[in-house]
Amino acid sequence: MRKINIGLLGLGQIGTGLYEILTSKKAFFERKLGVSFEIVRIAEKFPNRKRKVHPPKGIMTRDALSVVRDPSVDIVVELIGGTTAARAVIKEALKEGKHVVTANKALLAEYGDEIFELAHAMRRWVCFEASVGGGIPCIKALREGLAANNIESIYAIINGTTNYILTQMTETGMGFSEALAGAQAKGYAEADPTLDIQGIDAAHKLAILVRFAFSGRVRFKDIYSEGIAQISSDDIAFAKEFGYVIKLLAIAKKTADGVEARVQPTLLPKSHILANVNQSFNAILLRGDETGDVMLYGRGAGAHPTASAIVADLVDIAKGSMEGPVDDASVIRALGSRVTVKSITSILSRYYLRFYVIDKPSVLAAITKILGAHQVSISDVIQRERSAGKVVPLILLTHEAPEKNVRAAIRVIDRLAFVKGKSQVIRMEET
């Protein structure tokens, strides 16, 4: 029986879930996997906070460094979060020869190069299944299950908060603010929801997926992100009329002249498999050159789903070589040449455009003329209420067009006297 001593950094929600699983299922893991896990040290800034679990006082400390330096610790599980203390302790842990398991997407997105380089130099594991998609084994699928594939694209719903909000808006017709408040009341959104709402959290996760899917260093700032705060209930209703739903997608794809990687609200055909991923569920659609589309779906957050992913990493390390990775070619490769991410203005896409205009006969002609002058052609139109002289919505779907042309056309259109308020532009994906 392999015995593994764990040093746990952070006894918050996920740490508590992990503690519960490892203690309540100790015999289960011994019998099922032949591995005996023991949490031998816990670092926690607020040791006396009320919580569901009660580790022995003797293993608790406020000093994370003392845990990573403890010779009895085999694997350090980092659940501190953030990019300051976590970064320092993970590096120290690796230098001390410990393996590391982390759920810290921000850290790996922003400092992945230095973390993975150090792990490689020290020949230690850094495992991070929990950092993307919570309980969904998507990192394992990407690195192992699809090992035979060149990954061609990723389309992912990897932020449960925004998916919950958009689902509520779609199902009830409520606006963004009301849906956000509801999500906060139900615990699906934090008091400060900025990272989720603006797409930053999804972008962090996408940076990690891109590194391992496309095998190279990724600069987090190269990943464009757009949030959902500007999506109105009107947009969702109009999208529905065209047969689409609006989802916050993390998208990455290989193109002839580089990789596209961005987080954006997206119109998806309602028959698309991702269009049916609702509430706080996540899903990651990976397109491999051998397998075609493979999608993984499940709970992207929550203490127990996330802790389940951490345990899977612990098991992998325990069943692999505790003396270091037998072969970390996938990490080496993910430290290879930089993945060149195209700027957002150089992409091609289809677009949903929504204008509020004074209803008069010449308006549609004027707008389509400007779009046409920028080589943006229209595929579909909704011009709903006819009420001369009043402000009415005008919705256009475009054929594929260069982003920079669309932006230029919108700048011109927004200056027209009969166009009221700021125009809405949402990208579309068909496949």
Next chain:
Amino acid sequence: MRKINIGLLGLGQIGTGLYEILTSKKAFFERKLGVSFEIVRIAEKFPNRKRKVHPPKGIMTRDALSVVRDPSVDIVVELIGGTTAARAVIKEALKEGKHVVTANKALLAEYGDEIFELAHAMRRWVCFEASVGGGIPCIKALREGLAANNIESIYAIINGTTNYILTQMTETGMGFSEALAGAQAKGYAEADPTLDIQGIDAAHKLAILVRFAFSGRVRFKDIYSEGIAQISSDDIAFAKEFGYVIKLLAIAKKTADGVEARVQPTLLPKSHILANVNQSFNAILLRGDETGDVMLYGRGAGAHPTASAIVADLVDIAKGSMEGPVDDASVIRALGSRVTVKSITSILSRYYLRFYVIDKPSVLAAITKILGAHQVSISDVIQRERSAGKVVPLILLTHEAPEKNVRAAIRVIDRLAFVKGKSQVIRMEET
């Protein structure tokens, strides 16, 4: 660089796909995974058949045993299929100390005990990702990604042929025979489609999933299976009116008094994530006690998707210990005590019941009275056309009821003078 010599048994469609991948991506695997794969021997009953690949004549033989006994072969890939020759050569390969990778679901379903026992005794790998769900890494998810979980249930669409046929019937309104002919014309169904249509293929795959999900020996004959040949376009249309779609599901779940495991046409609510898995796609929904629902979706067949799964197994063996499994606790456990599968007559379910009856006032009352006498209560009714004296459909949905009561009630109902033809009974699942 780890060099792995492969003996390939069977150069049919999947074998050809594997040959293509391993030869065309040799450098890719060396760079990406640090593993050099070489197919050093190929056994094929029809070596001169025209095919897309042209292995060197010198490595081809008609004699599979000579390949498994070749000392230069490290891993045997068995793609012969069937349960006779394949069974003999896999056992011989294991006795010779070779690791085995196979896509043979029938063999593992029917002779899994002896194969896994021998592998365990010889301390050799038997890998079988390709046997369930083609290119979908569902075995890896089940055994590794969800290692922290007790699996509570499996709901899976694991036969592409039947899913394609049901999708065509649903989308176009065509009948079963026409849809089957179309599937055969497009290559989604074989000339003899019996194994697919009757649910046997799905039952083979379910037997494998049950063994590893519920950790024990499984008798294939304990798994009940019902096919789709008796599903009519009427059934699909009526299901739709109630908000359901009909899918051929492989279902396994733990209950207080044993495991349920069966393959059956099933009414699923159209909002269910599996209800949106269409065409020839497969999906496996695993419910873990920690993760909740996790679903994996993708192409369940095809040369390259299936070969992709075989390569993933090859990589796992290559990156693990070629001297034998470091820890095969999951195999040992899957050889544990027998999984007690409940008989189909002892289950509880909701049911869709369709009768053709002479339209007269007393009919609904008579039928519901018989159902009531058997403790089967009705939740919904469609009694469509009113045309006194003519034969009309009558559709009832039941609340949860014991299967044996439903069967007893149907036997009585089928003998009523105003009931024409055989009644239709389709089980329903809500979650």
